[in-house]
Amino acid sequence: MRTQQETRPHAAAKPVRWAADAVATMREGARVRLDYSAQSLWRVDRLIEDIRREDAPYAAVENVLRALGAYAGEVIVRQTGAEWWATGGDHWVRTSDGRLWDPIAEARRCFDGQGSLRLLCRDATAASARL
Known part of the structure; x- marks a missing residue:
């Protein structure tokens, strides 16, 4: 019997792993439970905002942002x-309407105070629901 991950396209391998790492890291380190729900992205946006407020250098949080962006994509x-x-090393999510979404770049925009993973998810799910 094949699991969902085994049958998913090769492009999903890295972001799915990054997302799982984010879930584990947040559970272990920050005591934050991420459950792959759209509502959980409120917590992710707040976490990124907290990191930004601590004036953490981008280089120090780059992998965390990538993982949280991958989580939002998942x-x-x-x-x-x-x-x-x-x-080319970049990962996007393609919804059924053919649109490409870049949750990893959106996590970086959140860190810059310019984005929201919650709103990106809302827009992507709304676009997909219109079909």
Whole structure:
């Protein structure tokens, strides 16, 4: 019997692992439970805001931001049936309407005070629901 991860496209391998790492790290280190729900992205946005307020240098949090962005992407994938796409080392989520979403870049924008993973998920799920 094949699991969902075994049948997913190769492009999903890294972001799915990064997302799982974010879930484990947040549970162990920050005592924050992430359950792949759209509501959990409120907590993720707040976590990134807290990191930003601590004036952490980008280089010190780059991998955390990548993992949290991948987590948000995986939320979109699970909510909408979207799939991960990759090219040149970049990873995007492609929803059924053909749109590409970049949750990893959105996590970086959150760190800069310019984005929201919660709103990205809301927009992606709304776009997918219109089909």
